[in-house]
Each structure stands twice: as structure tokens, then as C-alpha cells.
Amino acid sequence: GCSEKAPTGGGATTDDDVIKIGVFEPITGANAAGGALEVEGAQLANKLYPEVLGKKVELVIADNKSDVVEAASAAARLVERDKVVAIIGSWGSSYSMAAGDIVRNQKVPAVAASATNPLVTLDNDFYFRVCFLDPFQGTVMANYAYNNLGARKVAIIREVNNDYAVGLAKFFEDAFVELTGDANAILEVTNYNTGDQDFSSQLLNISQKNPDVIFAPGNFTESALIIKQAKQLGIDIPFIGGDTWETPEFIDIGQQDVEGAVFSTFFTSEVPITSESEIFLKEYRAQYGKEPAAVTALGYDAYLVILDAIERAGSTDPEKIRDEIAKTKNFPGAAGIITLDENGDAVKSAVIKVVRNGEFVYLDTIEPIE
Amino acid sequence: MKKRDIILTIISISVLILFLMFANSRFDSYQIRILNLCAIYTILGLSMNLINGFTGLFSLGHAGFMAIGAYVTALLTMPAAVKNQNFFLQPIVPWLENVTVPFLPALLIGGIMAAILAFIIGAPVLRLRGDYLAIATLGFSEIIRIVFTNTQNITNGALGLKSIPNTTNLWWSFGLAALTIIFMLSLINSSYGKALKAIREDEIAAESMGIGLFRHKMLAFVIGAFFAGVGGGLLGNLLGAINPVMFRFILTFNVLLIIVLGGMGSITGTVISAFVVTSGLEYLRVLDESINLGFVRLPGIPGLRMVVFSSLLMIVVIFFRNGLMGTNEFSWDGLFALLRKRPSFLKREVGR
Amino acid sequence: MELLNTSNITMKFGGLTAVKELNLEINKGEIVALIGPNGAGKTTAFNMITGVYAPTSGRIFLGESDITGAKPHLITKKGLARTFQNIRLFKELSVLDNVFIANHLHLKSNIFEAVLHLPRYKKEKKSILEKSLFLLEKLDLLSFKEDKAKNLPYGMQRRLEIARALATNPQILLLDEPAAGMNPRETDNLTSFIKDIRDEFELTIFLIEHHMSVVMGISDRIYVLDHGVTIAVGNPYEIQNDQRVIEAYLGVSEDA
Amino acid sequence: MSFSLFMQHLTNGISLGSLYALIAIGYTMVYGILRLINFAHGEIFMMSLYFAFYGVAIFAMPWYVSFIVTVIITCMLGMLVERAAYKTLRDSPRITVMVSAIGASFFLQNLAVVLFGGRPKAFPTVQIFTDVIKIGTVSLQRLTLIIPVATIMLLYSLLYLVNKTKTGMAMRAVSKDHETARLMGVDVNRTITITFGIGSILAAFGGIMWGMKFPQIQPFMGVMPGLKCFIAAVIGGVGNIYGAVIGGFILGIGEIMLVAMLPQLTGYRDAFAFVLLIVILLLKPTGIMGEKISEKV
Amino acid sequence: MLKIENLCVAYGYVEALKGITLNVEEGKIVTLIGANGAGKSTTLKAIVGLAKAKSGSITYQGKNLLQEETKNMVRNGITLVPEGRRVFSNLSVLENLKIGAFYRKDTKKIEEDLEWIYELFPKLKERTWQQAGTLSGGEQQMLAVGRALMSRPKLLMMDEPSLGLAPLIVKEIFNIIKEIHKQGVTILLIEQNANAALKIADEAYVLETGTITIKGTGSELLKDDEIKKAYLGESHG
């Protein structure tokens, strides 16, 4: 590629008229789907806002292959080879974590779109994120289950080898136990693994305990199959979940069986929060002819936050950009107003949606807890 | 060894050391990372070659041993504060919380734990043959991974570990790779090494010549696992973050690929192949990027790299059935012969 | 003095009794042959004695010790070595290594001494090397020591197998059809060769063979099996004139 | 556990087991003839789902036409894979062939990512198969009744083919000795190609059934079923067609019952297959119905 | 019938045949003798295409065999009984015989030929349903010959059919070779048992490390002193 021609080692001489921003995502491998969603967002943002400081912004996409070893190399390559000034990504907290040391040591800021694992930004001044964290989301769903569904007993089925699902399940559990004041409010926590397709015995087991609600954090394909199989087994208990469910495929796969499934997410197109949301929605629908996923909006926002920081820094020096990213406050993104806290995490509202008539329908907005 | 060869060997080792010093000061972190990976894959490749290439056991359990090494080394080198930060969902078991040891002992303990596990697994599994051994060892490595996913208060489960001290550097990785090479060469040329090769050639004959099959297979298996553990430890402390998903079968396959391409039963081949495959895969990244032809800009096709890589792999395997080196080893004589264009250096047996 | 002794060893494969109640007595220094039609159970008897199969019933003694059901490598350590009906050399390894490996069982150094080249290993290695070269020279194979075993002509491969077996320092050597695939001329040479090594290495030899010229030429005693059953024991003269042996195995004599 | 609950679990187990069995037959078939673990089998299975999907979704074929086309194309794909990845390696060391096989499987995965995209797609289900019916207290999809029947039918047709026809005899001969088979006038390459074709047809059948039961497709979906069904084949005795079916049922029912009886072990469910595999191999080193391979010395 | 001219075959760097010329006339028994590793088996393998010729030519009834694939050899009437029998151990005796007639379509004739084989080898008839792998060495050798005959060969090539067989069976095998020959089959025979082979051979060639050193009729060679010394051994003088 063209980037190869840049002299390596020694004093960095970047191309003068372009600013490179790395997009660090799983393009191939098991998480390719999620990666693609975020890339869409970043690319759309780049198309709409192609310039900053009078220079063209170029996205350099690096595939982390859904693999931790590769992820570290890909991140190192972005930083050293492509001389990017900042990085967007990655879907999948573990890949972000693998890049953590590199961005910190090389002092290049990274903004994750949807990595919700608290460890990503913890103790790393160079990692940020534009989404909320699992603890918040867990609380939101616990509240919803307790208040709106009147649930007092809940069963959890979680994707045990997925850090996101394990974390979310735990935060939900803590919050729900606190709400009910009942140490046994969680009847059972049952597990499955990524790629599993048969959940019948897990479902039968938890249905025997008669929970009011089943909380099922995990990948959307598996989740859709879980709900589908539950219906086939005649289990008529409401399912609630997390932000990963908000993909068209969740409905495609689940069809009428996922009707009524409720989950929390970052953003809704029904109630555009900012003017940026409307621009994003319009352009996305025009380009792709469908409704965007939340993580796409977040990928879009990650780009904008970086761009904004470059603008404010008036420089392409990664360290200066980092300092400006850290100061991001009340920034109007497509998926809501973004304010980064001292950990570099976004403090923002969550949205609750339900599947109705084959579409995601907005239910409620939950403001962040101070 | 001839005097000439000793001198040449000393010269090349000095050149390597000079190169490492140069690389350390002048290379960027990306290049250094790739070099580190090359050296680590050399260790992993050699350890697997001992089991699969020299002893002829068909073992696909390497990722499991690496996982043990990586986790043990990481947990032993992480300070208590970092551990507590990591284990925010479920606290770490107390006996692990406060142990912190320096890198080298941690690596060794990692290797030894992998070796102990290999010993336990080996007792039942090494009785199996061929494909059955392959699938059983693959199974064990998957079981290790699944156990690591589910023992949250020891391994932090799916969350993985992060902020592992970045201790691995060129000196560690190349130093240990060099030690591994020397160890393997010395082992292979010793009476024990020859016994292992005899087992590969013909188990029944080897046993009839007084070679205890089980004991020697176990020896290779345990030593291989030890080095796999050390390699895994180096890898974990290079990456700084590990999780159970990373130790899937594909990791074993990467190592297998290296030894098959290099030549099963050739130490030289493994070393060459570890460097070629690791850096080659990085180089192919170009395919995923957009290509600027000056007048038009071709968009990169995501995933094309892996398609090209897997087809290259198959082509290489098809045309170099016995790998680049077969079972041959580098020797100075061979090199000179090659320079004089004698074919004896890379002589391949036909119809094997 | 009795060196090898089997008492009523029997081997069954599923419904088939390959060897039935075989009683062998082989004395030190003897050359004993085992003959019989194809499928009579000769190789099976060898496999039981060498530990490849554990006999279904019966006991096997090597000198004083009971080796029934012991692992092949332990039996070899006790001083019993063999060759195979279908050559089983370490094909990809050099001729020298083939013989070298057969010394491994007597190695006293442990693996660390070997890898670190500590003095004891160095000394042992030197003597193994010397012994291997000596054996190769004895068997006229010295000039091929660097060749891969599989590249040797068939006859030499057979000899190498014997050299390899001798390297384990056996008291008794079991040869399974050493003359198979040899022409009559080579077969004659083999006959004298077997006698030579018996004397040179003070061996006891137990062999299976279909070439009567070999069997009758060197055997002190002969056992004859048919369908797993011992149908005759005796010296060559007795065997050649035993009606049952002629019927089952030799056929009417017209000089085999 | 109540009786009706137990029956429900058992039904689920049989239904999963018969799917495993169906795919395991394909593995066993190829292994029996070539002594080669066809690692790409799972990927051929995955591709068949995509073919069926595109048949219905893009080319708007009725489902039955699409399914027939799928079987045909998958069969061709299998033969193609054999040509590319295995044929040239006929006399190579086994491990080389194994690497090539794994390489082929990665190739197909990545190809699927490039061609079809990494995002999962919903498999077009057919109402008459997926409708839920109730038998007593047990609720099941019609499919659950169809799959075991299909599996048994395919089992017997295969047994007939392998044991009673000339092609089958050629297959068995090829499995022992290529050179001699050639000497007898057997077209070894063709026989192997046919074997792969049949194996792939089985993968396609398995794929379609699987897709209707678990209606989602993505490029990596072949890995786990591939591995599990291979394990099923090994448990039953790889190379033995009956064995594959038995292994499939044992694995399917075992997995379900494990979780049913010991709910606290759900996280280890995938390990169950491997534990079972290892236990069985230790008891019977060549699987339940595997031929005893005692090398004649 | 079969003409080999200047045939060279190499396995990698090992030259197994260094230009041999040999002629098999229709209706004859031709035998090829020579020490181990002389290249006898290689000659037969080259004829059926299992070993690749480097140079030279092989013609059979005017047809260039080097162009021909192994699997088509039986159709031309050439069948090889390979060294070491190589019966299909997982097939029954009957199936082994049937696969010998694999290319044939004349089902009725096949049945008749089966009867003929069972007449030649009554032992095989007893074992029709037994798995070939469990037969004794001698029985396997008979099966290998029977299997070859089922293809109704015009030229039958046998690679050391007496290898490892009991004396009684060796005699039987040679009788059968004579019997087959009487029924009009041309035979190319490789034997270590030079004595027996030369006795039945019309013509004989001696192969030494890849070259043909002596040729002549069977009885000529039997009397040849060189041959006696090199191949027949003293006890057969």
C-alpha cells in the first residue's frame, strides 16, 4: 500500500496533507460482524466530515482478525507504520485490551466505540470510549425488570466465554439483588458458549424454577436462538437483554419469537437526541437503506470525538489530541451527548427498546446516575 | 566440530547479538514486536516439532500448554494491585493474590506447570495412536480452555487478564529461543533424541530394540509441553493481555503450520519457517488496505488477506510436501556445498 | 543349560487358536529352528516370546526369570533380541544410527547428562560408537554407515537388522525368515554367517525359515508347527523323515 | 425430575443427536475410505447453508427447489475441495495432508467472509417442518421427527452402497491400497471424488436440517458442529457408519442430559464432548464400533 | 507381445534401471532373475505405470505403454501380481476375486471364471466369505494369483510369488503357473527361487544392478556356470 513508502524509523515524517486515523476492528474471524458495523459508522463519519485543520482525514483500517495476538500486532502497525494520530475501536473488549499497552506506551489515543468492559480504560490514560459501561447498563435493566415488569425472581442465561456477557450478568445480578433486598432473587445463572446452537436443556432447567423474567446477555445470534427455542418449548417468560441485541439479524433470526424482547441500548432513531443524530440517520438510511445499529452510531461518534479533539488541539500531535479527547464535555454525538469522566468513559443516557412487529421500538430513556 | 565451523558459528552469533542491539535501539515498536513474535514462535515451533516431528506423535494440544504457561507466568508476575484491579467481578483467590515473582522464575514455573499437566494427560492419552491421539490431545487443550473460562476466581474467566507486565523484550525472546535451539539440537543428537526418532520411524521395532515406548514418548511430550509453556509465558507478557478465547485450536494450528512448512523433524526448518510465516502474515496486511495506484485508489477488500494466506499455505504444502527442509538440518558444509551449487544441501527424497 | 523355556503357551485371536500349548526348550549355544506351513503360528510364537503379544495362557521363562506378558523393551533388556519377517528398520535414519539406537537400552546417563554432554554420557557415547562401528564392520556394512537404511539393497537391510539386534547385547537371537527374498546363493552365505555370529558372539539362535537348505544345514534341533500344534520335534534327519512333516509341510522330496 | 420433563429432555437429546449423527456419517465416510480427517467437512456443511439461503433469498426459488440445488452444488463443492486440497497430496505424509485439510477449511471460512460477509443471516425456515406440535406434554418441532428418520434412511442407503455395490467395493479397496486398486483397473481418483461427493451430499442434508432447526448462518458456524460431529464419529469408531450414528446419538443425548442432571456444569457443556471422547478412547482405543487395529508383525 | 527398449527408471537420485532391453513373446514363460535390489520389481512397476520411466520405451502389441494409465492396464490384458501379495485385507475372498474382474461387464462369464478359480484353488472356495487379511501367507498368495486371473489377462506378471511360502506351497504355486500357462496365458515371472523358475521358463534374463547381463533359454541358464555360482548356490549344483 501507499503507506509502505513512508520512511520508517527515526524521525517520523508523516504525509503533510493527510491526517490518518486508525480503525482497529475485527474484519475477519468470529467477530467480523460487529467489526463491520463499527467500520460502517466510522466510514460514514469520514465521508461527511472528511477534513480537519484544512487537511484530509484518511481512515486506515487494520484487521485484528478477532484474535488477541493479531490485535496487538495490528495496533502496533497502525501506530508505527501508518503513523495514525488516533485509533477507533475495537469491537470486543479483549482486542481493545490487547492494544491497551501499545497505545499507552506509544502515546497515541484510542477511542473505543462499544467496548463496555471496565478494564479497557481502567488505568490507561490513552484509552477512551464513547459508550456507557456494563455496570450502568446492568443497573438499567435491573430497574426495568423490577419496576416495569414487576419481576421479583429472575434467571440469567449468559454467554460464559464472553467478557461482556459475564460482566453484564454480574452487574445486573448485583443491582437486582439490591433492588429486591432478596439475596435469592436470582434463581439461577446458567451458561452457554459462543457458537452454541442448542439451549433446550438450559432453558428447561431455568423454566422449572418459574422466574418472572429471564435476563440473557450475550451475542445476538445466540440470544435470538435462545428465545426462539424457549418459545418452541412453550416457555412463556419475558426475555430481557443488553445492547448487543440491537441488530437487524436479531429479528431476522428470531422472527415472531423475539416479539416483546426488551433490551437496553445506546441510542434510538425514533427520538433523535441531537442534531447530529438526525444527520447521521438521514445519511445512513440514504447510503444503506436500512436502520442503523447502535454500535454504528457509536463508531460514528468515536470518529467525531477524535476529530473534535484534533480541531481543539489545533495539532496532529497524538499527545495533544489525547489531552483534548480527555476534556470532551457535552459533545453532541449521533448517539447522545458525550461527556468523558476521569476514567475516559462516557457518561450518557441509556435507551430501552422492545421488539414489536418486527421492529425495534423505543420505550424509554434512562439518565445516567451521578 | 571443525575449527572453521566453530569460528563461523561464533561470528554468526556475534552478528545476531549486534543485530539485536541495533534493532533494540533503532527499530520501531511494531518491528520489535514482530521480531519478538518470530522468536516466540520459534520456541513454540521447536517444542511442537519435538513431539510431532521428531517423535512422530500426532499431538494437537499445544494451545492448552501455552495457555497454562501464559496464565501462570502472567499471574505470577502481576503485582497484587493489578490483580485486584483485574478481578473486579469476582475476587481472586487469596493464595494467588500476593505471590509475585520475577519474570524468569515465573516463566520456569509456567513451563513446569505445563509439563506437569502434560505428564498427567500423557499417562492415559499416549497409549492412543495416530489420529486418535490427535483428537484426544485437541480435546484436552479445549478442556483446559473451557476450565479457564469457568474458573473465574483464578483466571478471571472470560474477562481475561490485562496489564500484565510487558517484560518480554528482544533479549528475553531471542535469548530463550537460542537456548531452546541449543537444547533441542543437543537433545536430538543425543542417544535419547535418536531413540525418539526411532519411535517415529517404527514403534514396534523401537520397542523390540529395548526402547520403552511410553517412557520416551512421555519424555518428548513433557519436554515439548515445558517449552510450549515457556513460549506461552513469553507471549502473554509480550501482549500484556490474555484471555481464554485466544488459546483456541487455531493457535495450535499456527504452530503446526510452521513446523509443517519448515519440515517436520528439522530444527533449521522450524526456525526459518517461524520467521517467514510470522513476518509474512504481517506483510500480507497490505492486501486489506486500500491500494493507491496514483490515479485510482482501490479499496481494500477486508478478509482478502486471509483468503490469500490460506491459499498460499495450501500451495506451499502441495509443492513442498516435506516442508522447506524435509528432515535436513543446516550445516556449514551444507551451506558451502549449496554455494558451490551442489544439490546435496536440499536433497529431497522422492516417493516417501 | 536351558536358556529359553515356554510352558504350554497358547495364543487365541478371537475364535482362532494361532498357537496351541507350545513347549519349547532351547539350550545355551544351540541353533534351533521353527518350521511349519504358512499360518501355522510361527511368527505368533515369536511375538509371544518377544512380548509383542501377551499369551492367552502359558508361561515363558528366559533363564531364571518369568517374562510372560512383559513389555518387549524389558524382554530385550533381559537379553533377547529379534529380527522381523517384514523388515522393520528405522528407514529414514542412517545405518550407523540404526545400530546406535539399539545400544540405547543400556545407557546409564539420564537425559540431562545427555543433553548437557556431561562426562559420563560422553564416555558412554564414545563406547557405543565404537561398538556400533565394530558391529558394522563385522557385518560388512561399514562403508554404508552414512546411508539411509531404506536405500540399502534388501539383502543388506536384512543384515543390518541382524546387526541392530546384536547391538542390544542379546544372549539369544530370534530370526524370523532371515533368508526370505534371497536367492539360493545368498541363502547359502546366510547359513554360514549365522553359524559365525553364533560362535563370535556366543549366541543362542532360534529361527523361523522356509528355506530347507538353511534349516537343515544349521539347526541342532527343529520344532514343527501345524495349525498351531507342535507336530514334531527332532534333529534335521528325524524331521526330514517324519511322515507328518512331509505331508503337512515339506511335500514329497524332490530336492526343495 | 418429572417424567414429562425427562421426556422433553430426551426428545431434545434425540433430535440433537440425530443431527450430529447425520453429519458424522459424512466424516466417517471420507475417513473410512481415505484415512483422512476431512477437516473441511464442517465448512462444506456451512457453505451448503449459504447455498440454500441464496437459493431462497436471492433467486427466489421455492424451498424444495432450492434444497435440491443446494445438495447438487454442495456435492460439486466437495469434489472441488478434494481436487484442490487433497488430490495432489495423495502420497504425502499424513500430517501434510492434515495441514492442507485444515488450510482448506480456513480458506472456505475466509472465502465465506469475503463473499457473504461476516454478519449472520437468518436461514429461511419452512413452516411445515418447523411448526411446533405437542405429543402429550412434550412439545417438539415436526422436524424433530423427520431428522431421525432421514438419518436412518441415509444410513441404510449408505450401507447398501458401500457393502453391496461395485462402487462401494472399489471404495473399500481404495481405502486399503491405492496402487493395487489401480492395478485392478479401479479409477482411484474417481472413486475418491465420488466418496467426497457423497460425503458432501450428506453434509448438505445435515446442513439443511440444521439450518431449519437453528435458523442462523455465519461463516464460522461449521467449526463447532464440525468438531462435535467428528468427535461423534470417533466415539462410534471412525470409519464405521453404524458407529457414527451411535456416536451422534450418544453425544447429543449425553450433552443434553448432562446439563439437565447437573445444571451447575452448564459452562462445561462443550467440554463434555471431549471428556466423553477421551473416556471412550481410553476404554476402547478405536471407538465403540471401531475395528481393532492390531498391527501384524 | 511386450517389448522393452533402453528403459531407464530412477527414484530421485537412485538409478534403479539403467537402460534395459527385454522381449516377451506371446505364449511364453519369461523369467527375470537377479539379486535383491537389482531392479526386477521396478521393471514390472514401470510396465504397469507405477514407476515413471525416465527414458526408453515400452510397447505392448504395438501400443506405447508409457502413455497409458495404470488403471487401464487390465483392459489391455496386462495384470500384475504385486510383490508381497497385497490382497485387500478388508474385503472377503469373494470380493477380492470380484475386484479382479472390476473392469469387466460380462457378468455371466465372470461367474464362470469364478468357478474356474475355485477349481484351480479349492482352498479359496472353502474360505469364500473370510476376510482376506486373516488368511495365511500361502492362501493370500493364491488369492492374489486368483484375483489377477479374474481379469482374464493375456500377459500375467508375477513378482516373487513364492516369497515366504512353505516348500509345499511353493511347489503348488509353480504347478499352477504351469497350468495357467497351458491355458494360453503369457507369463513374465520374477523369482528369487531361480532354480525352480529357470526350470519352467522358456526364456530368462539376468538383471544386475539395473542392467541385463545375461539372457538365454531357461535350460541354458540353468547350466551356466556363472549363474550357478551367483544365483543357484552350491547345494543345487
Ligand SMILES: Nc1ncnc2c1ncn2[C@@H]1O[C@H](COP(=O)(O)OP(=O)(O)OP(=O)(O)O)[C@@H](O)[C@H]1O
Ligand atoms: N494380530 C493378529 N490378529 C488376528 N489374527 C492373527 C494375528 N496375527 C496372526 N494371526 C493369525 O494367526 C495365524 C498364525 O499366523 P502367523 O503369522 O504366526 O503364521 P506364520 O506361521 O508365521 O506363517 P508364515 O510362514 O506365512 O509367516 C494366522 O492364521 C494369522 O492370520
Ligand SMILES: Nc1ncnc2c1ncn2[C@@H]1O[C@H](COP(=O)(O)OP(=O)(O)OP(=O)(O)O)[C@@H](O)[C@H]1O
Ligand atoms: N520407492 C523407492 N524409492 C527409492 N528407491 C527405491 C524405491 N523402490 C526401489 N528403490 C531402489 O531401486 C532399486 C531397485 O529396486 P527393486 O525393488 O526394483 O529391486 P528388486 O530387484 O525387485 O529387488 P527385491 O529382490 O528386493 O525385490 C533398489 O536399489 C531399491 O533400493
Ligand SMILES: [Mg+2]
Ligand atoms: Mg511368519
Ligand SMILES: [Mg+2]
Ligand atoms: Mg522386488
